Amino acid sequence: MPPQPGSPAGGAAFAPLAIELSGISKSFGAVQANRDIHLAVRRGTIHGIVGENGAGKSTLMSILYGFYEADAGEIRINGRATPIRDSQAAIAAGIGMVHQHFMLVEPFTVLENVILGAENGPLLRPSLARARTELTRLAKEYELQVDPDAVVGELSVGFQQRVEILKALYRECDILILDEPTGVLTPAEADHLFRILEHLKSEGKTILLITHKLREIMAATDEVSVMRRGEMVRTLTTAETSPAELAELMVGRRVLLRVEKTPATPGPVLLETRDLSLTDAKGVERLRAVSLEVRAGEILGIAGVAGNGQSELLEVLAGIAPATSGEVRLKGEPLDISRTTNADDRRRRGIAHVPEDRHRRGLVMPYQTWENTSFGYHDLPKFCAHLGLMKGDAMREDARGKIERFDIRPPDPNLKAANFSGGNQQKIVLAREIECGPDVLLIGQPTRGVDIGAIEFIHRQIVALRDAGKAIILVSVELDEIQALSDRIVVMFDGRVSGTRQAADTDERELGLLMAGIEPDKGAAA
Amino acid sequence: MELEILLQIAGSSLRLATPLLLACLAGLYSERAGIFDIGLEGKMLAAAFMAGAVAAVTGSAWVGLLAGIAASMVLSLIHGLASITLKGNQLISGVAINFLASGLTALVGQNWFHQGGQTPQLTAGGRFLALELPLTETLAPIPVIGPIYQHLISGHNILVYLALAAVPATWWVLFRTRFGLRLRAVGENPGAVDTAGISVVRLRYAAVLICGLLCGIAGAYLSTGMAAGFVREMTAGKGFIALAALIFAKWRPWPALGACLLFGFLEAIGIRYQGITIGSIVIPVQFMQALPYILTVVILAGFVGKAVPPKAGGRPYVKER
Numbered sequence: 001m002p003p004q005p006g007s008p009a010g011g012a013a014f015a016p017l018a019i020e021l022s023g024i025s026k027s028f029g030a031v032q033a034n035r036d037i038h039l040a041v042r043r044g045t046i047h048g049i050v051g052e053n054g055a056g057k058s059t060l061m062s063i064l065y066g067f068y069e070a071d072a073g074e075i076r077i078n079g080r081a082t083p084i085r086d087s088q089a090a091i092a093a094g095i096g097m098v099h100q101h102f103m104l105v106e107p108f109t110v111l112e113n114v115i116l117g118a119e120n121g122p123l124l125r126p127s128l129a130r131a132r133t134e135l136t137r138l139a140k141e142y143e144l145q146v147d148p149d150a151v152v153g154e155l156s157v158g159f160q161q162r163v164e165i166l167k168a169l170y171r172e173c174d175i176l177i178l179d180e181p182t183g184v185l186t187p188a189e190a191d192h193l194f195r196i197l198e199h200l201k202s203e204g205k206t207i208l209l210i211t212h213k214l215r216e217i218m219a220a221t222d223e224v225s226v227m228r229r230g231e232m233v234r235t236l237t238t239a240e241t242s243p244a245e246l247a248e249l250m251v252g253r254r255v256l257l258r259v260e261k262t263p264a265t266p267g268p269v270l271l272e273t274r275d276l277s278l279t280d281a282k283g284v285e286r287l288r289a290v291s292l293e294v295r296a297g298e299i300l301g302i303a304g305v306a307g308n309g310q311s312e313l314l315e316v317l318a319g320i321a322p323a324t325s326g327e328v329r330l331k332g333e334p335l336d337i338s339r340t341t342n343a344d345d346r347r348r349r350g351i352a353h354v355p356e357d358r359h360r361r362g363l364v365m366p367y368q369t370w371e372n373t374s375f376g377y378h379d380l381p382k383f384c385a386h387l388g389l390m391k392g393d394a395m396r397e398d399a400r401g402k403i404e405r406f407d408i409r410p411p412d413p414n415l416k417a418a419n420f421s422g423g424n425q426q427k428i429v430l431a432r433e434i435e436c437g438p439d440v441l442l443i444g445q446p447t448r449g450v451d452i453g454a455i456e457f458i459h460r461q462i463v464a465l466r467d468a469g470k471a472i473i474l475v476s477v478e479l480d481e482i483q484a485l486s487d488r489i490v491v492m493f494d495g496r497v498s499g500t501r502q503a504a505d506t507d508e509r510e511l512g513l514l515m516a517g518i519e520p521d522k523g524a525a526a
Numbered sequence: 527m528e529l530e531i532l533l534q535i536a537g538s539s540l541r542l543a544t545p546l547l548l549a550c551l552a553g554l555y556s557e558r559a560g561i562f563d564i565g566l567e568g569k570m571l572a573a574a575f576m577a578g579a580v581a582a583v584t585g586s587a588w589v590g591l592l593a594g595i596a597a598s599m600v601l602s603l604i605h606g607l608a609s610i611t612l613k614g615n616q617l618i619s620g621v622a623i624n625f626l627a628s629g630l631t632a633l634v635g636q637n638w639f640h641q642g643g644q645t646p647q648l649t650a651g652g653r654f655l656a657l658e659l660p661l662t663e664t665l666a667p668i669p670v671i672g673p674i675y676q677h678l679i680s681g682h683n684i685l686v687y688l689a690l691a692a693v694p695a696t697w698w699v700l701f702r703t704r705f706g707l708r709l710r711a712v713g714e715n716p717g718a719v720d721t722a723g724i725s726v727v728r729l730r731y732a733a734v735l736i737c738g739l740l741c742g743i744a745g746a747y748l749s750t751g752m753a754a755g756f757v758r759e760m761t762a763g764k765g766f767i768a769l770a771a772l773i774f775a776k777w778r779p780w781p782a783l784g785a786c787l788l789f790g791f792l793e794a795i796g797i798r799y800q801g802i803t804i805g806s807i808v809i810p811v812q813f814m815q816a817l818p819y820i821l822t823v824v825i826l827a828g829f830v831g832k833a834v835p836p837k838a839g840g841r842p843y844v845k846e847r
Contacts, residue, residue: 103718
């Protein structure tokens with residue numbers, strides 16, 4: 001196939017393929033990150049790849065860049081089968097990548113970072129000189145001005161990203177992969193980046209843009225591929241799709257879950273937040289003035305594409321992340337949200353928390369069931385004797401009760417958490433947090449990695465807790481789970497509340513739009 | 527007269543600093559590449575033993591030196607295997623190497639020579655002798671310059687000069703060559719090296735082997751240069767002092783020279799002044815001898831400013847979760 005550099009966008013449909021992936025699979029231990037992926041990218045286009053966190057986008061691109069090796073599948077570059085076993089092979093094939101976490105050596109200067117691995121000889125001086133002239137040329141051509149002698153660690157993230165792009169251009173790449181490039185950028189920096197990408201495209205370069213931000217996809221790409229749970233769902237022409245369609249494809253529809261529940265009878269407000277904001281250490285605003293409330297006897301679902309602030313909200317409420325500003329009140333009493341170590345205080349006041357990541361935060365994997373079912377509550381008099389001695393027998397007896405009531409299998413209080421299935425692990429966490437008798441239960445991704453049978457059981461427990469007059473905040477990326485369980489739904493987008501709906505009065509279409517940050521017209525909602 | 531004493535102490539400092547300096551630079555290569563090496567001590571000890579033993583048997587200091595280097599590099603490879611290929615804990619591997627060297631030198635030494643773990647006294651051919659640099663005689667009569675040349679500049683064995691030359695050489699390799707750039711990069715962010723298409727494993731093995739080479743020379747110097755044969759545990763913590771000097775020098779070659787000279791100087795003072803009397807107080811000899819070790823503790827406790835080690839140091843490079 002003869003190369004056709006510089007095909008304008010109009011001719012893109014006829015452009016030859018720059019990248020062709022077929023049957024790519026990759027697993028990390030038991031986790032299948034990519035499953036039988038097929039992808040075709042035309043030369044001279046900007047091709048978007050969207051999907052939620054953990055959908056397998058980064059893994060796929062890391063395979064293309066030779067950072068990981070695929071378990072199966074074939075890669076064709078410019079029509080030729082190209083085995084890519086390491087990054088050297090990828091660079092030789094003309095592929096450059098800007099990683100989400102920059103691959104820069106922070107104490108090095110820009111020049112040193114650029115030449116690393118692309119030196120002209122064993123001595124540095126000629127390499128540095130050549131890079132200096134080349135950088136000046138690239139800076140002029142692509143608006144990529146960076147001080148070549150600046151120490152990279154002292155540059156802002158926007159400039160660090162430029163260095164990454166310059167690294168790829170210095171190696172004369174034809175194909176540029178960008179993994180979540182705007183996650184750390186200010187809006188102005190992001191605009192600048194997209195101008196650069198347009199320019200690169202006009203030079204005939206192929207660009208792969210990984211993101212979970214639909215607005216960027218709509219604004220910048222020619223084509224877009226959607227990934228979900230390690231699989232390639234569909235490839236669409238950007239001009240012929242909509243954010244709502246993409247959001248739906250990203251989140252997916254599972255077999256509709258039905259949960260038996262009566263209409264809620266909400267009581268007084270138990271937990272409320274006012275203008276809750278959180279800016280993380282990198283200066284990214286994770287929460288922007290979030291105000292919400294949850295009442296006794298009510299399940300409040302928090303919907304949204306992963307990474308839009310739901311996790312941070314849970315963490316602030318649970319007392320494991322400090323908020324930057326705002327207020328949280330429990331039964332009218334203000335809570336201390338300035339410190340990270342308030343989880344214990346929250347628990348004593350009656351806020352229980354089932355964390356999103358049960359392996360990292362919900363359980364101590366090498367601990368036995370009886371230890372896990374009392375951990376965090378081990379200071380209570382029923383578990384703790386004088387001088388801080390544990391009442392082992394009482395804890396085991398308590399564990400046996402929880403095992404029976406929550407149908408934890410196998411029913412062995414001495415088995416380590418690591419030896420249970422995902423569903424039973426989740427039941428252990430749930431048993432601990434529900435049976436301590438909280439007024440408010442925070443629960444994140446209650447059924448992630450849980451089998452169908454356990455899902456039903458867990459859902460019934462949550463509804464039973466609501467019927468007992470408790471307030472529940474449910475965070476889930478599974479839209480149907482949110483719809484099946486919630487009485488009221490708050491949708492989050494980009495750290496803000498983009499909409500609040502009664503669960504009975506809304507549908508996936510409307511929620512999908514809100515999840516994409518688009519306000520549906522008011523008439524349709526009513 | 528005063529000058530002569532000063533010069534003797536200076537010369538002695540230099541000779542005592544030499545094994546520290548070689549070991550310190552050895553550690554510098556390894557740790558700059560992200561492999562912490564607490565086993566400098568063990569490698570030196572093994573090298574000292576092999577150099578002493580082989581020099582005693584063959585009567586050649588040079589063959590002894592090669593044997594010492596070989597022994598040290600074998601231990602380096604074990605450390606590399608454990609910490610690079612098998613991605614194990616670098617501290618534990620280093621500690622294991624120290625124990626291995628301590629036990630093996632005693633065991634093999636006793637079985638080989640039956641002298642309680644020592645090697646036989648070395649003859650002149652089996653040792654690196656002090657070199658008389660040219661012009662010493664000519665310059666001798668000149669005041670100040672003559673004695674300085676005679677006692678400080680001339681009159682050391684070849685390994686002392688080699689150690690001194692290793693300082694600018696290390697600086698040059700580290701900051702002026704492609705290898706050095708990559709070596710420093712792999713200690714800071716192996717991911718950047720990997721994605722630049724360079725083998726992290728190969729680079730780190732290269733660094734560990736250079737470390738073995740320099741440790742080998744340091745060890746051989748102890749048994750065939752400074753002393754005339756191997757004595758059990760003759761490194762006496764020098765590997766750890768070198769490590770402290772490396773941290774003191776913040777992993778840079780020229781400051782490493784300064785740090786090692788300081789330690790050498792303290793040791794020289796301790797040897798020369800077996801009891802110092804200040805007024806009516808007599809400072810005991812044990813205190814003087816303990817000075818280098820006290821300084822080591824002070825440095826490691828962080829009293830000399832914040833030392834930031836190479837960022838990826840101590841962690842094996844694992845890219846797949």
